[in-house]
Amino acid sequence: MSHTGLMQESVEALLKQDRDYLWHHLTQHKVFQTNEPLVMVEGQGLILKDIRGREYLDATSGGVWCVNVGYGRDSIADAVCAQLKKMPYYAGTAGNIPTIQFARKVISLLPRLGKVFFSNSGSEANEKAFKMVRQYFRLKYKDKDKYKILYRNRDYHGTTLAALSATGQQERKESYGPFLEGFVEFPHACCYRCPVAKTYPGCSIECALALEAMIQREGPDTVGAIIVEPITAGGGIIAPVKEYYPLLQKICRKYEVLMIMDEVVCGFGRTGKMFGYEHFDVDPDMVTMAKGMASAYMPLSATVVKNDVFDVFLNDPADKMAYFRDISTYGGCAGACAAALESTRIIEEEHLCENSRVVGDYLLGCLKELRAFPIVGDVRGRGLFAGIEFVEDRKTKQPVSEPFLMSIIKGIADQGVLVGRTNRSLPGLNNIINLAPALVATRADIDRIVLAIRNAIAKVSS
Ligand SMILES: Cc1ncc(COP(=O)(O)O)c(C=O)c1O
Structure with missing residues (x-):
């Protein structure tokens, strides 16, 4: 059995069927010739588990900012x-x-x-x-x-x-x-x-x-x-x-x-x-x-x-x-x-608007400290909704390239944290990471998210 209770055989079969039959949103399917598709299986609070049993802290509320009360609400x-x-x-x-x-x-x-x-x-x-x-x-x-x-x-x-x-x-x-x-x-x-x-x-x-x-x-x-x-x-x-x-x-x-x-x-x-x-x-x-x-x-x-x-x-x-x-x-x-x-x-x-405001202020405060890195051009947000804009040069505000942003996002994901980004939106401005954790997020969740971002930025900055 795998960690998610599925037989290993069915994990492989489902991943194959995903590639064979499913057309994912906003995805270039050629990547699946070399990469495995991501298949999410279960969640609790801010934590998601994929089909291979890997756990993630989801700082996106379901990828597109919508699971506001968190997963697992019976x-x-x-x-x-x-x-x-x-x-x-x-x-x-x-x-x-x-x-x-x-x-x-x-x-x-x-x-x-x-x-x-x-x-x-x-x-x-x-x-x-x-x-x-x-x-x-x-x-x-x-x-x-x-x-x-x-x-x-x-x-x-x-x-x-x-x-x-x-x-x-x-x-x-x-x-x-x-x-x-x-x-x-x-x-x-x-x-x-x-x-x-x-x-x-x-x-x-x-x-x-x-x-x-x-x-x-x-x-x-x-x-x-x-x-x-x-x-x-x-x-x-x-x-x-x-x-x-x-x-x-x-x-x-x-x-x-x-x-x-x-x-x-x-x-x-x-x-x-x-x-x-x-x-x-x-x-x-x-x-x-x-x-x-x-x-x-x-x-x-x-x-x-x-x-x-x-x-x-x-x-x-x-x-x-x-x-x-x-x-x-x-x-x-x-x-x-x-x-x-x-x-x-x-x-x-559960006073989640209040939590969004208070924990959101904490999030913004922590993110502002990331401005110590020269590639962090701007940090902005309101409540549990924040963005970090990356630039090559603070004076010219030249945005970082998309592959560079992706390397930061990969560094964050490697630590088990999922964040979002401006994606196929504005030409040349796909340089912003966005965060929108579920409104039940705690300061401890924020610390984990910010640490993962800090480590990933430090890695590409060294
Ligand atoms: C501000 C805004 N309006 C409308 C939409 C469209 O919503 P839907 O994807 O549910 O059609 C979105 C989707 O992300 C959005 O961000």
């Missing part, structure tokens, strides 16, 4: 099981008990918003938001068409074609165009690489002011919404300065442009508050969420809107087209909402 599995036995499914044209209860929970967490539309993935939640924006303005105005969506450079909003059209990461988009008409990019808000070559606080937050010029150039009567990640995730862990969102909001209100806040990564405690935008003085019209909602025990996402938005869809039933004509077969299915209710109960009862 109470979530039990809640899903009980619901599936009672009733697995009926379409979202009807309510079901966990879905009603979780919608009420979401609105209790976001009391300025009023209605929750469920779907299955972050991409889909953003697609719904774009459709809602277009139809909202078409219901509201007959004499103008506010259909354009403005998105920010370096932000990611999903893999489906409209969500990818709204993504400011060139490497994600490469080879998949043409993209949809009506999606336009505005500058990012990363002070370390200021898009307008200014230095905070000596600037006037020109990166935010650029939005106004863009709306004017596109024509205010054609712009329906902007979409932003409160803290950019895959584009390099970027929290804008505090003045940024109030300025964006002011510009949006001036031109009646809705603000969509993509909380797919930041939502449900990742940044030390339940939602990432709560760090800022901003009041979005629509909020999308996924990943940490059900801690990835089940797939679930939502597009949550203000009643002002929803009310425009309340029309005479005789008008066959004047309601939101969208359906998602699995969106808000009962088992996923049961998982989300239990995951959110755990986040609240």
Whole structure:
């Protein structure tokens, strides 16, 4: 028997079948001619075990920042099981008990918003938001068409074609165009690489002011919404300065442009508050969420809107087209909402937002000490969400090469710690390691993660 309870024979057979049949996400399969695929088998807390019985401390919450409450939560599995036995499914044209209860929970967490539309993935939640924006303005105005969506450079909003059209990461988009008409990019808000070559606080937050010029150039009567990640995730862990969102909001209100806040990564405690935008003085019209909602025990996402938005869809039933004509077969299915209710109960009862904030501050403090290494250009983050940007030269900020970054990541993995990185996102800027351990992480977990990173950096620096 192997360490994971599988017969050695079946380990080899499964690894072969992985190579023979499975197409992995975001992977060049040629590597499997020389390397074995990674097959994960079980987890508890932050610890994962692979098919060969090797243990890892997962500092990524499942690779893509979603297992917020950690692995091995029997109470979530039990809640899903009980619901599936009672009733697995009926379409979202009807309510079901966990879905009603979780919608009420979401609105209790976001009391300025009023209605929750469920779907299955972050991409889909953003697609719904774009459709809602277009139809909202078409219901509201007959004499103008506010259909354009403005998105920010370096932000990611999903893999489906409209969500990818709204993504400011060139490497994600490469080879998949043409993209949809009506999606336009505005500058990012990363002070370390200021898009307008200014230095905070000596600037006037020109990166935010650029939005106004863009709306004017596109024509205010054609712009329906902007979409932003409160803290950019895959584009390099970027929290804008505090003045940024109030300025964006002011510009949006001036031109009646809705603000969509993509909380797919930041939502449900990742940044030390339940939602990432709560760090800022901003009041979005629509909020999308996924990943940490059900801690990835089940797939679930939502597009949550203000009643002002929803009310425009309340029309005479005789008008066959004047309601939101969208359906998602699995969106808000009962088992996923049961998982989300239990995951959110755990986040609240175990004070995991607080833990994310406190242990996250400790993490950031430890990472800042790594700036003693000249290749550490910038360290940034909020809560249990942090990034380390590596450069060849601190003055020029020339990013390290991808193979060099990979050698650091391998050095970390060799010590049994899994970290993430900017991956196929921005040309030349795949030089950032990111960390997002489960929100139950302790200082001891952080010490182990940081020591592994320190050792790996020391190795490549010697
Ligand atoms: C900010 C953000 N929005 C949307 C998505 C898309 O979510 P999904 O992969 O569930 O479609 C992601 C995925 O990583 C994301 O990081």
